[in-house]
Amino acid sequence: MxxxxxxxxxxxxxxxxxxxxxxxxxxxxxxxxxxxxxxxxxxxxxxxxxxxxxxxxxxxxxxxxxxxxxxxxxxxxxxxxxxxxxxxxxxFCSGGDLSRFIRSRRLLPERLARSFLQQLACALQFLHERNISHLDLKPQNILLNGGLLKLADFGFAQYMSPWDEKHVLRGSPLYMAPEMVCSQQYDARADLWSVGVILYEALFGRPPFASRSYTELEEKIRSDKPIELCPSPHVSRECRDLLLRLLDRDPETRISFDEFFTHPFVDLEHMPSAESLGRATALVLEAVQKDETGEHSGALSLYCRALEHFVPAIHYEADAQRKEALRSKVKQYVSRAEELKALVASGNKISFGQDKSARDILKEMSRDRPRLYAALEVASAAVAQEEEGEDGSGTLDLYQQSLGELLLMLAAEPQGRRRDLLHSEIKSLMSRAEYLKEQLKMRETQTEATMDREPLSDSVRSSCCVQ
CATH class of the missing domain: 3.30.200.20 (Phosphorylase Kinase; domain 1)
Structure with a gap:
């Protein structure tokens, strides 16, 4: 040695x-x-x-x-x-590797795992644009330095165009893509499987195919048994969706790089960066303009979008004084957004009655179509919940469920009065669902902007992405 x-x-x-x-x-x-x-x-x-x-x-x-x-x-x-x-x-990276970090905490809270994942995705996007595959992604090759995640050990890395295929075994078995373990040809998508294993281990404290021997590992990977995610209330639906799409044994149906970089859980657009504050400021200026001209709904939407960039800007800012000033600004914008929300909601109540009568007519016309009638009942339940002030994710789920069905019904509906009413109802429900989604996002952003950081080092607390 x-x-x-x-x-x-x-x-x-x-x-x-x-x-x-x-x-x-x-x-x-x-x-x-x-x-x-x-x-x-x-x-x-x-x-x-x-x-x-x-x-x-x-x-x-x-x-x-x-x-x-x-x-x-x-x-x-x-x-x-x-x-x-x-x-x-x-x-030199003073924080050791991610494997040791995970072991010391047993498992990571989703918010911290997501921050690390965004940083890893940022590095992989940079490499992917240059046709470079790492091919040995594992927590031991991910180092931490003052809160920054650093991808290391390029000993197995290769220049690989999207159409290149290799068959030489590379990497560490626990993190190796199934196509590698099974000695099949593989391409750059092997890295995405490894990312899934790393995220799984960060959240659940162990890799999905922990095995006592290579033979046992190969048997588990060759099996058709679906990947099981440990039941945990602390893992969001978006995170679970990403895990299952990364840990797809078939590289042809596995999530693509472009889909990975834009997945809602990765969301590189809102990753803390030097650009975060500029994006937030530009959106706020637009929001203020619309607010001044009385375009309440448009202003509310822009304030919500701005807040999605202000939170990463707070995380990115290393100076404590500037960070506090940003938090103060965010509180002002959240306060104004809440006022606008009340104004828009009062305007929406006027249209609730008009929509309700049109929906009742449509339901009467759809009694001979059980599937359409059932979808309209779900839509009515969503509206009723919202009117009663239940504006949570459960109500949004009902809206999305009904819209999924109604859009299918619309495609099969012949021209006529019922189709016109159905088209109008779908537009109304989409508007409501989008509005509710913005409220949920604003609430989440407000919580993120004011909540305490993870009890880690000062540098991690100030930002998991300070450059």
């Missing part, structure tokens, strides 16, 4: 404690000898243990890390070699 027990000597660095080791390499913490005393990680690869494939992997790793610069990818600062070893001088 490279390096033995005593760290090797390097002209510019003092190598100290061993951080980790693998088949071909050992990683040490090191200090630059110059005045800066910069702390780095040095990956020492012993030349003797390298076969042809290992050399190719190492050269690819160096080539990739030399060309990529990203806040969520460990930076290669330099590389050197002597007669015995090759040395990769890497950015």
């Amino acid at each position: 490279a390096g033995g027990f005593a760290p090797p000597k390097l002209a510019e660095f003092i190598l100290t404690e061993r951080l980790g080791s693998g088949t071909y390499a050992t990683v040490y913490k090191a200090y630059r000898k110059k005045d800066s005393r910069e702390v780095v990680a040095v990956k020492v690869v012993g030349k003797k243990g390298l076969n042809k494939a290992s050399v190719e992997n190492l050269l690819t790793e160096i080539e990739i890390l030399k060309t990529v610069r990203h806040p969520h990818i460990v930076q290669l600062k330099d590389f050197q070699w002597d007669s015995e070893n090759i040395y990769l001088i890497l950015e």
Whole structure:
């Protein structure tokens, strides 16, 4: 094994404690000898243990890390070699790896798991745009540094166009895509399976196919038995949906990269970043303009959209004083949005009666169509709940359930009075559902903006994405 027990000597660095080791390499913490005393990680690869494939992997790793610069990818600062070893001088990450972080807490709350997932997705999007596949994604290769997540160890990484297929086994069995484990051809989508396993482990404290042997693991993966998600009230429907789509054994039906990056649970558009505040401010200016001209519904919608960017902006801001100023602004906008909500709601009540009479007529006309009548009954139940002040996710579910059915009915409905009424009813219900969705989002945003942070380090508390 490279390096033995005593760290090797390097002209510019003092190598100290061993951080980790693998088949071909050992990683040490090191200090630059110059005045800066910069702390780095040095990956020492012993030349003797390298076969042809290992050399190719190492050269690819160096080539990739030399060309990529990203806040969520460990930076290669330099590389050197002597007669015995090759040395990769890497950015040092003081927080250890994600595997140790998960073990120390047993499992992570969804909010924190989502923040880490967004950062990983951000790095993968950067790599995907450059046709680079990591092919060894696992918690041990994800490092933490001052609240930032950093993707590391590109020893198995490959340049892979979307149409490229490989068959060489790469990665760690527990996190390997089924197509790899079963020795089938695989492509870049193998990384998405690994992301699913990592998210599952973060939320439930263990990988989905924890096994005592490789044979047992292969049997579980080859099985047609669906992936079972541990019952937990702390895992949202959006999160469960993403997990099941990532952990699809068939790469052809597994979620695509583009779908992954835009999935509501990942939602890279609202990830804390330097752009968050600018987006929020632009939307607020539009909201104020509409508010001043009396366009209450439009203003409310824009305030809600702005708040979706203000919360990430608060998370991103590292300065405590500016962070508090942002929170104060958000409270003002939430307060105005609540006032507008009351104004819009009073306007909606006037149309409730008109909609109700049209809905009653449509129901009378649909008694010969049991499926259509049942969908209209569900819609009536949703409206009744909303009028009684039950404006929660259960009411939104009823709206969405009824709309799903009614849209199918509309497609099959012939021209005539009933079709016209049905079309009008669907438009009304869609408007209500969208309005309710905005209220739920605003409520969630308001809670996020004011709630306490996870009890982690100060840097994580101030932002899980400070760059």
